[in-house]
Amino acid sequence: MISSLVDEKKRKKKSLLMAAALELFLSKGSESTSIDDIVRKAGVAKGTFYLYFHDRNEILREIIADRSKALVVAAALSANLRQPASESEGLLFVVEELIDEFTRQPGLLGLIYRNMTWGMLDREARMENPAASALQLLGKASPTSPESARMAYVVMELVTSISYSSIILGEPAGIDVMKPFLLSSIRRLLASEEPPKALEAIR
Amino acid sequence: MISSLVDEKKRKKKSLLMAAALELFLSKGSESTSIDDIVRKAGVAKGTFYLYFHDRNEILREIIADRSKALVVAAALSANLRQPASESEGLLFVVEELIDEFTRQPGLLGLIYRNMTWGMLDREARMENPAASALQLLGKASPTSPESARMAYVVMELVTSISYSSIILGEPAGIDVMKPFLLSSIRRLLASEEPPKALEAIR
Amino acid sequence: MISSLVDEKKRKKKSLLMAAALELFLSKGSESTSIDDIVRKAGVAKGTFYLYFHDRNEILREIIADRSKALVVAAALSANLRQPASESEGLLFVVEELIDEFTRQPGLLGLIYRNMTWGMLDREARMENPAASALQLLGKASPTSPESARMAYVVMELVTSISYSSIILGEPAGIDVMKPFLLSSIRRLLASEEPPKALEAIR
Amino acid sequence: MISSLVDEKKRKKKSLLMAAALELFLSKGSESTSIDDIVRKAGVAKGTFYLYFHDRNEILREIIADRSKALVVAAALSANLRQPASESEGLLFVVEELIDEFTRQPGLLGLIYRNMTWGMLDREARMENPAASALQLLGKASPTSPESARMAYVVMELVTSISYSSIILGEPAGIDVMKPFLLSSIRRLLASEEPPKALEAIR
DNA sequence: GATGAATGAGAATTCATTCAT
DNA sequence: AATGAATGAATTCTCATTCAT
Numbered sequence: 001m002i003s004s005l006v007d008e009k010k011r012k013k014k015s016l017l018m019a020a021a022l023e024l025f026l027s028k029g030s031e032s033t034s035i036d037d038i039v040r041k042a043g044v045a046k047g048t049f050y051l052y053f054h055d056r057n058e059i060l061r062e063i064i065a066d067r068s069k070a071l072v073v074a075a076a077l078s079a080n081l082r083q084p085a086s087e088s089e090g091l092l093f094v095v096e097e098l099i100d101e102f103t104r105q106p107g108l109l110g111l112i113y114r115n116m117t118w119g120m121l122d123r124e125a126r127m128e129n130p131a132a133s134a135l136q137l138l139g140k141a142s143p144t145s146p147e148s149a150r151m152a153y154v155v156m157e158l159v160t161s162i163s164y165s166s167i168i169l170g171e172p173a174g175i176d177v178m179k180p181f182l183l184s185s186i187r188r189l190l191a192s193e194e195p196p197k198a199l200e201a202i203r
Numbered sequence: 204m205i206s207s208l209v210d211e212k213k214r215k216k217k218s219l220l221m222a223a224a225l226e227l228f229l230s231k232g233s234e235s236t237s238i239d240d241i242v243r244k245a246g247v248a249k250g251t252f253y254l255y256f257h258d259r260n261e262i263l264r265e266i267i268a269d270r271s272k273a274l275v276v277a278a279a280l281s282a283n284l285r286q287p288a289s290e291s292e293g294l295l296f297v298v299e300e301l302i303d304e305f306t307r308q309p310g311l312l313g314l315i316y317r318n319m320t321w322g323m324l325d326r327e328a329r330m331e332n333p334a335a336s337a338l339q340l341l342g343k344a345s346p347t348s349p350e351s352a353r354m355a356y357v358v359m360e361l362v363t364s365i366s367y368s369s370i371i372l373g374e375p376a377g378i379d380v381m382k383p384f385l386l387s388s389i390r391r392l393l394a395s396e397e398p399p400k401a402l403e404a405i406r
Numbered sequence: 407m408i409s410s411l412v413d414e415k416k417r418k419k420k421s422l423l424m425a426a427a428l429e430l431f432l433s434k435g436s437e438s439t440s441i442d443d444i445v446r447k448a449g450v451a452k453g454t455f456y457l458y459f460h461d462r463n464e465i466l467r468e469i470i471a472d473r474s475k476a477l478v479v480a481a482a483l484s485a486n487l488r489q490p491a492s493e494s495e496g497l498l499f500v501v502e503e504l505i506d507e508f509t510r511q512p513g514l515l516g517l518i519y520r521n522m523t524w525g526m527l528d529r530e531a532r533m534e535n536p537a538a539s540a541l542q543l544l545g546k547a548s549p550t551s552p553e554s555a556r557m558a559y560v561v562m563e564l565v566t567s568i569s570y571s572s573i574i575l576g577e578p579a580g581i582d583v584m585k586p587f588l589l590s591s592i593r594r595l596l597a598s599e600e601p602p603k604a605l606e607a608i609r
Numbered sequence: 610m611i612s613s614l615v616d617e618k619k620r621k622k623k624s625l626l627m628a629a630a631l632e633l634f635l636s637k638g639s640e641s642t643s644i645d646d647i648v649r650k651a652g653v654a655k656g657t658f659y660l661y662f663h664d665r666n667e668i669l670r671e672i673i674a675d676r677s678k679a680l681v682v683a684a685a686l687s688a689n690l691r692q693p694a695s696e697s698e699g700l701l702f703v704v705e706e707l708i709d710e711f712t713r714q715p716g717l718l719g720l721i722y723r724n725m726t727w728g729m730l731d732r733e734a735r736m737e738n739p740a741a742s743a744l745q746l747l748g749k750a751s752p753t754s755p756e757s758a759r760m761a762y763v764v765m766e767l768v769t770s771i772s773y774s775s776i777i778l779g780e781p782a783g784i785d786v787m788k789p790f791l792l793s794s795i796r797r798l799l800a801s802e803e804p805p806k807a808l809e810a811i812r
Numbered sequence: 813g814a815t816g817a818a819t820g821a822g823a824a825t826t827c828a829t830t831c832a833t
Numbered sequence: 834a835a836t837g838a839a840t841g842a843a844t845t846c847t848c849a850t851t852c853a854t
Contacts, residue, residue: 150380
């Protein structure tokens, strides 16, 4: 009872710090955000920060793991609503939702791109693979073979890095141009893995 | 001319600084290399640094542009020796050489991955596209369509990011596993862009 | 009585804290032991510390007084077993036992040397003089004259400081070399106090 | 020429810092003197401190080595003026001068006592022994045997620790009482080492 | 009495940048 | 052009102490 109240408070303070840090990371970049900035924004004392995090990297890692997970979960849920007919189609829907989300939150994309690896998410979520989380959430089984797990990883990396260069840098073209290009590329990548019929279905 | 001698000297000191900085960036990371470290290693005074570079980011950018270019040039030359039969095959050869070079120089890969974008190289080299430089060096024309320029860009991003996660982080598998996987994926990506014959030729 | 039970409990928690602190002081030095370290080791809350001690110096002083007293008591008891024939011989035996104990517990020596003075012990024990405690415990009377009280004090200081430099620093030689040297020096110091003639001669 | 001017300036700045630090160490103790205090008093920027010293301990060590040496040199010179007839008498004169100097500068005594060992001075001065420095300065040879070197060391420790407890703490009596007591004790210590004649000479 | 989350002053240290020589 | 001593703002991190529960 009592302890749960205290625990509640503690969780809140941690969230408070993470929220403040996220906002600053997005607005001025994680590099140029000092712990001083974070505690000032969170309205707590400097020492309090160190009660919850060992150093700036720790809060950064936690935020990225948290946000990435939320991102994938949201994308997977949205994808699911579209009732994909196959594993490939599911992944494709997830990719599309991710691109849209990155477009809406370019700051988050910038934060994630430079500081995360999809492997983090796996470890965090105890999943075999980042795309796997999406697929699991889609109610589908995890990728059936190491081969397709690798393909999912490659797809996720491709989406992230092209989204980054396209949305943030406008290279080699804007996201409006790159999105269909990316989707068709991924379709092609996944195609040969599936029997011709399924391939047709996706297209 | 006297002025050319002076220019020569200036260029030498600049190179000296860049060489020292590169070595340090590779061994201890660009983040934790101070200007003090650089000038000490180069054996020049602190003030001298500011005669040639505005700040640490400038020397970092210059080094990355320089090394990336060298990387692509070397890969393109090696690829050329293998006498590719088509544009696609040429790009594929370049990719293979790049992966090998990244494997030999993981430090350089780490430096480049976090701090460059292939767009930098384009601007620097006044080329439309990173792969374009490779292709130009191969004596082929620049990518014939915007479509294929985009594809080249996508391929380069894919190679860099998967090389990074594979070689540096071992995710989702070692480079020995990922290299063939990556090459076949890229082959598939490029395939549909070419007429069936060319496709055959590459395989 | 209830109050005595409470007192008992209080004393227990205090001892618990002192034991934890002693262990830490010996292993990492008093300077680098924080109150946090102490309470963590003792398994009590931070606030509890302040219920029993005003600050870190207070617990340090108490520990040193406590340990020094124990040291002298033990040395005196051991010395007593050897049935010294005179006050001088008694002191000499105490000295020898002290050196042996310091050799066995160099950590304690380090703690004591930098932070105590034999006067502390006197005040604590309400004795006129540190050696006095030894002598009293030996069942002998307190030093008979201020003169011999001073001599006892000088002897104790000499033993402590030479034990410290010899055992901890190895200067000017190891304790195996310095112990006999020290004992013979002290014998010489005490000698002349006894036979009237010699005493006169010196004065 | 030019470089010597710069060197001169550098030495001056270092001395400036050491002088400021010494004054603060004497007035508020080395423990509670921050680097901030030192640079403020010296009137230089904080970074300047780190140009000359690695940390607070380094400046403390340098100051103590410097002051101890000055102390011994001064004592030895004064002792020399009194034209000692023997090695023992020379050491005795040095001791007396040291006691007087400690009496005049109790702050310095406090600083030295807690933080130095006579061995430091030896190493610093490349002398075999602290007392040796005194004797060397007296124009006498270094202690002739390891035995007498040890005795000199013991004497120096004894003087320092008794001066400390007497002058700073008033234990077991004031320095006016302890000085003659200490001198006669030391005389007794040294006595038996010398042939009767020399003994006479000292008296 | 006991707890431990919260505090915030303060200490050490780094480092890009300037500028007199 | 070249030097390198000096700067001081900025940052990280520690820790004794308080106080509401």
